[in-house]
Amino acid sequence: MNLPVIDNVLTVLVVIPLVGLIPLLVVIRDARAAKQVALVTTFVELVVSLLMLAQFRVGEAGFQMVESVMWLPSLGIRYEVGIDGISVFLVVLTTLLTFISVLYSSAGVIKHRVGEFMAAFLLLEVGMVGVFLALDLFLFYVFFELMLVPMYLIIGIWGGTRRIYATMKFVLFTLAGSLLMLVAIVAVYLASGEPGQRTLSFQELVSGGVRFDPTFQVLAFLGFALAFAIKLPMVPFHTWLPDAHVEAPTAGSIVLAGILLKAGGYGLIRFALPLFPLGAQAWLPIIVVLSVIAIIYGAAVSTVQKDLKKLVAYSSVAHMGFVTLGIFVLNVQGGVGAVLQMINHGVVTGALFLFVGIQYEKTHRRLIADLGGLANRWPLYTTFFGVFVLASLGLPGLNGFVGEFLVLLGTFASDMRPIGGPVWGAIAAVGVILAAVYLLWMFQRVMYGTAREAYRDLPDLSPVEVAAALPLLVLTVVLGVFPQPFIDVIEPSLARMLDLADAALALYR
Amino acid sequence: MTDVLAVLPEIVVAALAALILGIDATVGEERAARWLPWVAAAGLVGALASGVYYPASGLFFRGFVEVDAFTAFFRFVFIVLALFTVLVAPSYLTRQHVPRAEFYATVLFSTVGAMTVALSTDLITLFVGLELMSIPVYVLAGLQRRDEYSNEAGLKYFLLGAFSSAILVYGFAWLFGIAGSTEYSRIAEAVAQEGLGSPAVIVALSLVTVGLGFKAAVVPFHQWTPDAYDGAPTPSTAFMSVAPKAAAFAAILRLMSTGLGPLHVDWVLVFAILAAVTMTGGNVVALVQTNVKRMLAYSSIAHTGYILAGVAAIASGASAGAAVLFYLFAYGIMNLGAFASLMYFDTGGTTRGATLDELNGLWSRHAVGAVAFTVFLVNLAGIPPTVGFLAKFFLIQPVLDAGFAWLAVAIALNAALAAFYYLRVVVHMFMYDADAKAPRLLPSRLLTASLAVMAVVTIVLGVLPDAIYAFALDAAVPVLVR
Numbered sequence: 006m007n008l009p010v011i012d013n014v015l016t017v018l019v020v021i022p023l024v025g026l027i028p029l030l031v032v033i034r035d036a037r038a039a040k041q042v043a044l045v046t047t048f049v050e051l052v053v054s055l056l057m058l059a060q061f062r063v064g065e066a067g068f069q070m071v072e073s074v075m076w077l078p079s080l081g082i083r084y085e086v087g088i089d090g091i092s093v094f095l096v097v098l099t100t101l102l103t104f105i106s107v108l109y110s111s112a113g114v115i116k117h118r119v120g121e122f123m124a125a126f127l128l129l130e131v132g133m134v135g136v137f138l139a140l141d142l143f144l145f146y147v148f149f150e151l152m153l154v155p156m157y158l159i160i161g162i163w164g165g166t167r168r169i170y171a172t173m174k175f176v177l178f179t180l181a182g183s184l185l186m187l188v189a190i191v192a193v194y195l196a197s198g199e200p201g202q203r204t205l206s207f208q209e210l211v212s213g214g215v216r217f218d219p220t221f222q223v224l225a226f227l228g229f230a231l232a233f234a235i236k237l238p239m240v241p242f243h244t245w246l247p248d249a250h251v252e253a254p255t256a257g258s259i260v261l262a263g264i265l266l267k268a269g270g271y272g273l274i275r276f277a278l279p280l281f282p283l284g285a286q287a288w289l290p291i292i293v294v295l296s297v298i299a300i301i302y303g304a305a306v307s308t309v310q311k312d313l314k315k316l317v318a319y320s321s322v323a324h325m326g327f328v329t330l331g332i333f334v335l336n337v338q339g340g341v342g343a344v345l346q347m348i349n350h351g352v353v354t355g356a357l358f359l360f361v362g363i364q365y366e367k368t369h370r371r372l373i374a375d376l377g378g379l380a381n382r383w384p385l386y387t388t389f390f391g392v393f394v395l396a397s398l399g400l401p402g403l404n405g406f407v408g409e410f411l412v413l414l415g416t417f418a419s420d421m422r423p424i425g426g427p428v429w430g431a432i433a434a435v436g437v438i439l440a441a442v443y444l445l446w447m448f449q450r451v452m453y454g455t456a457r458e459a460y461r462d463l464p465d466l467s468p469v470e471v472a473a474a475l476p477l478l479v480l481t482v483v484l485g486v487f488p489q490p491f492i493d494v495i496e497p498s499l500a501r502m503l504d505l506a507d508a509a510l511a512l513y514r
Numbered sequence: 515m516t517d518v519l520a521v522l523p524e525i526v527v528a529a530l531a532a533l534i535l536g537i538d539a540t541v542g543e544e545r546a547a548r549w550l551p552w553v554a555a556a557g558l559v560g561a562l563a564s565g566v567y568y569p570a571s572g573l574f575f576r577g578f579v580e581v582d583a584f585t586a587f588f589r590f591v592f593i594v595l596a597l598f599t600v601l602v603a604p605s606y607l608t609r610q611h612v613p614r615a616e617f618y619a620t621v622l623f624s625t626v627g628a629m630t631v632a633l634s635t636d637l638i639t640l641f642v643g644l645e646l647m648s649i650p651v652y653v654l655a656g657l658q659r660r661d662e663y664s665n666e667a668g669l670k671y672f673l674l675g676a677f678s679s680a681i682l683v684y685g686f687a688w689l690f691g692i693a694g695s696t697e698y699s700r701i702a703e704a705v706a707q708e709g710l711g712s713p714a715v716i717v718a719l720s721l722v723t724v725g726l727g728f729k730a731a732v733v734p735f736h737q738w739t740p741d742a743y744d745g746a747p748t749p750s751t752a753f754m755s756v757a758p759k760a761a762a763f764a765a766i767l768r769l770m771s772t773g774l775g776p777l778h779v780d781w782v783l784v785f786a787i788l789a790a791v792t793m794t795g796g797n798v799v800a801l802v803q804t805n806v807k808r809m810l811a812y813s814s815i816a817h818t819g820y821i822l823a824g825v826a827a828i829a830s831g832a833s834a835g836a837a838v839l840f841y842l843f844a845y846g847i848m849n850l851g852a853f854a855s856l857m858y859f860d861t862g863g864t865t866r867g868a869t870l871d872e873l874n875g876l877w878s879r880h881a882v883g884a885v886a887f888t889v890f891l892v893n894l895a896g897i898p899p900t901v902g903f904l905a906k907f908f909l910i911q912p913v914l915d916a917g918f919a920w921l922a923v924a925i926a927l928n929a930a931l932a933a934f935y936y937l938r939v940v941v942h943m944f945m946y947d948a949d950a951k952a953p954r955l956l957p958s959r960l961l962t963a964s965l966a967v968m969a970v971v972t973i974v975l976g977v978l979p980d981a982i983y984a985f986a987l988d989a990a991v992p993v994l995v996r
Contacts, residue, residue: 080983154897180933191922
């Protein structure tokens with residue numbers, strides 16, 4: 006079968022949600038029409054992103070489908086987009102989770118100001134897709150910030166009771182980090198050459214012509230890493246996350262956990278590491294320690310959570326610890342593991358938030374102590390939820406296992422000093438065990454035991470909810486059983502990023 | 515005749531102001547109310563066109579005036595700002611019984627003064643321009659005669675403004691004493707010989723910095739600002755928070771770089787420190803305000819600090835001048851829009867703007883107004899894709915280039931701090947429901963249309979800024995430190 010080849014497909018991906026916004030703004034007062042427009046737009050976006058995936062040439066390390074147009078001629082800043090093995094799945098994950106979120110939200114969960122909700126989501130999708138496509142630091146920053154305002158509104162308008170506190174905290178944390186990154190970006194621009202030849206194009210910056218001196222790298226890396234560490238979030242910058250997740254509406258939680266956090270991990274791999282390898286080396290010990298702390302701390306705190314949503318939120322902190330650990334052991338296994346972990350976490354935690362949301366819509370309870378015995382009432386729900394819980398705790402055969410396993414392999418293989426990789430690997434492995442503890446214990450308390458009288462007549466999953474969850478279930482199993490095709494895509498590009506970092510390091514030896 | 519043609523835009527605006535006063539006297543304000551703003555708008559467009567149609571460059575009026583790209587840029591900025599002021603004001607003026615024709619004429623006279631400041635290459639022209647700009651603004655502040663706060667604002671602004679003018683003119687006297695001339699070029703030669711070691715130069719430079727610092731609302735010379743901005747009728751506030759500030763920076767750039775250029779490089783540290791103090795001071799006090807108008811007044815002080823950082827970075831060349839000019843233009847539109855957004859509220863004859871609580875649920879009451887206000891606030895916060903973000907991006911670049919890394923970090927941290935109070939306004943508009951205490955909204959199609967246009971402009975320029983930025987780069991060439 007010949008699939009259609011779309012020219013400039015990456016720009017098309019950026020533009021589709023914007024185009025969808027136009028009819029949406031026309032019918033914004035009509036909830037039904039607004040839902041339909043948003044559904045069609047996000048579905049078209051999903052289909053186009055899958056066609057883009059089909060166009061992707063597996064095994065190539067460099068960027069593909071690159072488009073580059075001069076944007077600000079007086080500064081030499083370009084509109085430059087492209088995709089490689091690291092970003093390609095993240096883009097598809099974005100379009101998929103956005104579609105699922107819109108689908109689930111249009112089934113009656115969002116009751117007021119539906120049109121505005123959908124508009125915010127489409128705008129958010131532009132930012133999320135753009136972040137993974139941008140190859141110019143300026144363009145990247147614009148997309149990175151573009152995600153901020155829609156998410157701010159989504160949490161603040163359609164969130165829970167403490168939504169305003171949560172959304173302000175989310176915005177201020179993120180903004181403080183990203184503004185420092187802006188200073189670092191400008192510094193990179195100034196250091197990139199003589200006036201008139203300056204650039205922020207990633208490809209030009211790493212092509213060997215630009216050298217940043219060591220002190221500069223240490224500071225610039227800090228600027229970038231702070232922004233990403235807050236977004237990711239790394240301990241100790243994670244405190245906004247539980248609040249934002251607990252108060253966000255379900256769809257907001259899904260994309261927040263599934264996509265927005267990934268922008269942080271992606272930024273570290275794509276920009277911070279290859280651009281400033283010396284800076285990365287200087288900060289590496291601290292990041293590794295913080296990653297391991299995040300894994301243990303996130304798991305430990307999850308164990309004692311009373312609120313279901315908060316438990317999933319803190320588990321994200323632990324899972325993101327694996328991502329940063331995998332990136333900064335600086336070998337291919339760890340890096341591939343980190344990218345897989347990002348994809349898997351997007352699928353699984355997105356799904357967990359979806360199911361916590363579905364459950365809350367039915368019972369209006371989120372405290373674990375108030376729940377129990379749901380398994381008898383909801384066989385379908387229990388099956389789905391059970392698979393995602395098992396995937397989240399890293400059961401072999403499901404996707405959660407693959408990423409964490411590769412990260413641990415990479416950690417054991419690394420020769421970090423002064424304390425070697427095996428020590429950190431061993432500590433991190435404890436986190437996997439803790440994950441089993443808090444997730445299974447939670448599952449037991451929520452699903453088993455005696456059901457409350459009030460929950461007796463609550464319906465099981467609706468067809469829309471099954472439709473929203475099914476793609477995630479399929480991905481969970483496929484990624485778990487056949488990870489190799491995915492690794493084949495990711496590995497060459499990831500190896501290239503590490504090679505770029507090595508090449509830059511070699512300049513200073 | 516070439517002299518006259520060279521300043522044709524200024525002449526057109528002045529004639530326009532006189533024409534409006536004439537219409538007021540003959541036709542009568544009430545009968546002309548409907549079409550008077552359009553007369554002013556058409557005249558302003560004509561003034562802009564006359565500058566394009568008769569391009570001039572060089573020294574005129576025996577060296578009192580210089581027309582160049584710098585002048586052209588500021589003409590463009592001032593005319594655009596006056597144009598939007600005239601278009602957003604009518605409904606407020608009518609409801610609050612502020613004399614309309616006088617308002618338009620006063621704004622136009624002040625605009626002529628501001629344009630003259632950008633023309634001047636001589637202390638005399640500069641002073642005349644500054645006064646022609648300032649005196650109408652004192653009137654604008656007190657124009658809502660029956661409101662005691664407006665009276666207070668007018669009086670306070672007048673007294674402190676007169677005080678600052680006196681300091682400035684005293685500084686000019688010292689400069690004249692040093693150079694024996696009021697021409698910038700002569701002053702530059704004399705000052706270069708004396709150097710910063712000379713006490714006379716230090717005194718002159720300090721007095722001029724303080725005097726212009728007053729006009730631009732630089733901390734610690736900002737004390738008049740909150741009361742004057744808060745008490746003035748809102749359309750006056752919108753105008754006087756942008757145009758006089760831009761004019762003050764036009765004066766600083768031209769005088770400091772061409773007149774005092776030889777010393778400027780040693781003087782920049784003073785500006786850098788003032789910049790950091792100003793942005794931090796403005797933002798910290800803005801954080802605790804509950805009246806949005808007063809909050810925006812402090813926010814405009816903070817923005818003075820950002821712009822001053824660009825002045826401090828003047829050693830890094832045209833990019834610094836361009837950053838200041840671009841910022842002034844962007845700030846002009848976004849700040850004018852933000853103040854103008856408060857004009858929806860019927861404050862019953864007072865000038866007090868609106869409290870945060872009164873903004874509750876504005877979204878459901880006036881969607882376009884709330885969205886436009888949000889766009890201006892996002893601009894002020896410096897979040898992309900807006901012209902306000904680009905202004906900060908263009909600004910950080912020369913600041914870092916000049917070696918003020920600490921100042922660049924201060925800008926970033928201040929922007930994060932400021933985002934808190936800007937976004938808090940959005941919280942009240944979008945995330946709380948309106949209650950019974952919410953003030954009545956004034957019907958105003960013209961205000962809504964103008965705000966929508968301005969909001970769209972800030973976003974379009976946020977994506978495609980190159981034309982304006984290239985213009986600003988051109989305009990910065992005459993004020994390069996030589």
